[in-house]
Amino acid sequence: MRKLAAIMFTDIAGYTALMGEDEPKALALLQKNREFLRPLIEQRNGEWLKEMGDGTLSSFASAVDAVNCALEIQRTIKDDPELTLRIGIHIGDVVFEGGDVFGDGVNVASRIEPLAGPGGICVSDRVYDDIQNKPDIETVFLGEKTLKHVKRPIKVYALTGEGLPAPSAEAFATEGAVPTRVAIPSRRILAAVIGILIVIAGYAIYTRYISRPGKIETIAVLPFEDLSGVENNEWFSQGMTEAISTNLSKVSALTVISNQSAWQYKVAAMPIPEFGQRLKADVFVTGSVLRVEEKVRITARLIEAATNRHLWAQDYERDMANILAMQSEVARAIAGEIKVKLTPEEETRLASARQINPETYEAYLKGMFYVYKGEYEQGLTYLNQAIEKDPADPLAYAGLAFGYVTIGHSIAATPDVWPRAREAALRALRLDETLAEGHAALADVKTYYEWDWEGAEQSFLRADELNPNLAMNHYHYAWYLALFGRLDEAIVEHKRAQELDPLTPLHTTYLGWLYWIGGDYEKAIEEIRKTLKLYPDDWEGLWSLGYVLADAGMYEEAIAAHQKAGDLGALGLTYAKAGRRDEAQKILAELEEEEATPWGAFSLAVLYTALGEKDEAFRWLAYEQPHTFVPWVRVLPLFEPLWADPRFKDLLQRMNLPE
CATH class of the missing domain: 1.20.5 (Single alpha-helices involved in coiled-coils or other helix-helix interfaces)
Known part of the structure; x- marks a missing residue:
């Protein structure tokens, strides 16, 4: 809809500098600005259209309403030590569409606003014509200005009077383009x-x-702030954060910290420099996301981690249908700003973003949000909805594969998850062979379900080629290498996973397992204790520590760790190794009474091995739905008593493994 309207732009003076110095304070000021302006604009017959970073855009039916609103704003906050605004107003022909506004009128208003000094108001000649006979509104003529992307010079006036600063000739002279009249x-x-x-x-x-x-090598994308003002909208801002991080991850010259670690900034309650040290990051990407109907604006900022110093900022705006292109554009701009050279292949992948169905993408983002939270049923429901809306969307299939693979690694895995993961991964790659996440999921399927060892390594390497910053791909590839005795390579891969995702416990805990496999108890215990130092109640850390301590003969400490972990099977093993067979047998009887599951079968095999009952151990290792851990009986010290048994060779052959 096209109509004549008065457009008012506001922005917070000094906001960019404040964001570089104290981001939490800047974000709090943004919230204060929003809560102050919106109701006042609506009370003054205005329509709040949108927020863009620290700026706002509103429309009024008349120039008089817009000017009176601006005057009330500035006079209300003139003594506020924190909130200082600049305001620009223009009246012109504009187009309203989908809750947004476009047109030359909008552009002129946005170019006039920076000409006002802090606390000031500037208006165009079109507005001045409507207010010049109002006795309660005083103005002063500043001069003519040629504004960017505006064909004709614009006469600019500053409002004066009570509660307003003296007009800023300096701001007028230095902001925008060169004035059309130039004196010698x-x-x-x-x-x-x-x-x-x-x-x-x-x-x-x-x-x-x-x-x-100096040289920037490691970057982390912190959670973007959602400026939409919509409840339960975290899925959208988190999805935008994840997407920008994923695009940066495709750049081989960068180390991009996993979102699983970067997102902990929200609960870390520590200054940027301290969090930077914890992640070993050189710079952080921060920012905000604003969605109004089908328009999305991303404000991205680059901050030096060591000093919290603001380095760069830029706004980007696109329709939802072109959101993937905007995410790629943000990633390319950041890479350019930190002087990272892209390979031709990386340039091509980042430049080849497709259009998407907004409803499909929304369902995909919601699905991934819940999968990351561990709410798998709800997450998979949304991902399947995305596929129903667009069966040709590769992201939705890749997300579905990731969800099923994640469930497959859990204690609660059901027999159907791995076939479903395989189907989703293959569908994703048929639609887009360059999806690293699809190859990573397929590598897991081939490793933990199909036991296609040659195909698994090919998929691991292809995923790494497309995205060298996928921490979980490095982690699972490390365990693939360990299975075949390539322990030195495995430790390198595992350390890379740890570097990319330093705050996720399993990357430290299971690095300890690799040292344990190599017979280095000291390093194994040291790594696992690093996890427990950060997360004292971490189940996998306690469980793992108990296993290593028991194998090293430190039984009392092992029992204490397994009791705290609350894992009966592990505690039974430790009792057995410590010679407390009666207590181990009691636990064994309890486990035998439980309903059989892949994890339960594996736990029973571990306990029977520790008790020296090999027949029972092999019976449970042959359980019809083997747990994903079963192939690693080949290298785990837990099963060393079985290695010389002829039946062990048969077990390895069934899994396509060498002796």
């Missing part, structure tokens, strides 16, 4: 101007080259 300056003025330009140029050189951080 005196020599004194010219010398002063040259001096100022030299200072500005020197500062620019300093900030651009000298004061910038």
Whole structure:
């Protein structure tokens, strides 16, 4: 719908600098600004259209309403030590569509707003014509200005009077394009101007080259703030954060910290420099996301981790249908800003974003949000909805494969999850062979379900080629290598997973297992204790520590760890190794009474092995639905008593493993 409207732009003076110095304070100020402005604009017959970073856009039916609203805003907050606004108003022909507004009128208003000094209001000649005869509104003419992307020069006026600052001639002279009327300056003025330009140029050189951080190799994307003001909308901002991180992860010259670690910033309650040390990150990407109907605006910022210093910021806006292209554009801009060279293949992949069905993408984002939270049933429901809406969407199939694989690794895995994971991964790759996540999921299927060892390694390597920053791909490939005795390579891969995802416990805990397999008890215990230092009640850390301690003969400590972990099978093993067979047998009887599951069968095999009852151990290792751990009987010290038994060779052959 096209109509004549008065457009008002506001922004917070000094906000960019504040964001670089104190991000939590800046975000709190943004919230304060929103809560103050919106009701006041609506009370003054205005329509709140959208928020763009620290800026707002509103429309009014008349210039008088817009100006009166602006005056009330500035007079209300004139003594506020935190919130200082600039306001620009223009009236013109604009187009309203889908809750947004477009047109030359919008562009002119946005270009006028920076001409106002802090606390000030600037208006165009079109607005001035409507208010010049209002006795309670005072103005002063600042001059003509040629504004960017505006064909004709615009006469600009500043509002004056009670509660307003004196008009800023400096802001008018330096903001925007060069004024259309240029007077020849005196020599004194010219010398002063040259001096100022030299200072500005020197500062620019300093900030651009000298004061910038050294070589940037490690980056983390912190959770983006949702500015939409919609409840239960975290799935959208988290999805945008994940997407930008994923696009950056495709750049082989960068180490991109996993979102699983980066998202812990929300609960870490620590300053940026300290969190940067914990992640070993050089820079952080932060920002905000605003969605209005089918329009999405992302504000991305780059912050030096060691100093919390603001390095760069940029706004991006697209329709939902082109959201993938915008995510790629943000990633390319960040890579360019930190001087990272992309390979031709990476350039091609980042530039080849397709259009999407907004409803499909929404369902996909919601699905991944719940899968990451561990609410698998709800997550898989949304992912299947995405596929129903668009059966040709590769992201939805890749997300579904990831969800099923994640369930497959859990104690509660059911027999159907691995076939479903395989089907979803293959469908994803038929639709888009360049999806690293699809290859990673397929590698897991081939490793833990099909026992297709050659195919598994091919899939691991292809996933790494497409995205070298997938922490879980490195983790599972490490265990693949360990299974075949390539322990040195396995430790390198596992350490890479740990580097990419340092705050996820399993990357440290199971690195300890690799040292245990190699017979280095000291390093094994050291790694596992690192997990427990950060997460004292972590089940897998306690469970693992108990196993290693028991194998090292430190039975009392092992029993304490397994009692705290609350795992009966592990505790039974430790009792058996410590010579407390009666207590081990009691636990065995309890486990035998439980309904058989893949995990239960594996636990029974471990306990029977520790008790020296090999027949029973082999019976449970041959359970019809083997747990994903079963192939690793080949290398785990838990099963060393079985290795010389002829039946062990048969077990390995059934799994296509060498002796």
